[in-house]
Amino acid sequence: MKKLSIFGFIITTLLTTHLANACIDHFSLPPSWSMLKPILTKRVIQTSPKMKLTNEQAASFVHFLEQLDTPLPELLHLQSILPKTTLELLIAVHTRGVALEEAEKMTSYLYLLVEKFNFENHKAFDENT
DSSP: OOOOOHHHHHHHHHHHHHHHHHHHHHOOOOGGGGGGHHHHHHHHHOSSSTTOOOHHHHHHHHHHHHHOOSOOHHHHHHTTTOHHHHHHHHHHHHHHOOOHHHHHHHHHHHHHHHHHHTOSOHHHHHHHO
């Protein structure tokens, strides 16, 4: 593995920050889904191919959210507790054929888990779900 010089590290950091800011400006999520924006942005700018989204996939996902006309109270609420999980459930609906009703049921189950086990660190649970 190649080591970066301090100059290379600074340039890489600045470029990544610039790309992240450009991406954040590029995607305009509907206000009700605004908590998902940082996660969506990270998925687009990440370098690892695992879980990476292309700009086209992200744009398609944003368009999907804009076109949603079904009330999704459970998913809307879940984004404040488990935003990464919420994003994954919505992507599953959008790209993998998961029914919205099923996603809402999964969300209810996730609430039960969080309440039952009284997680002190929702973020860690969200990372590993």
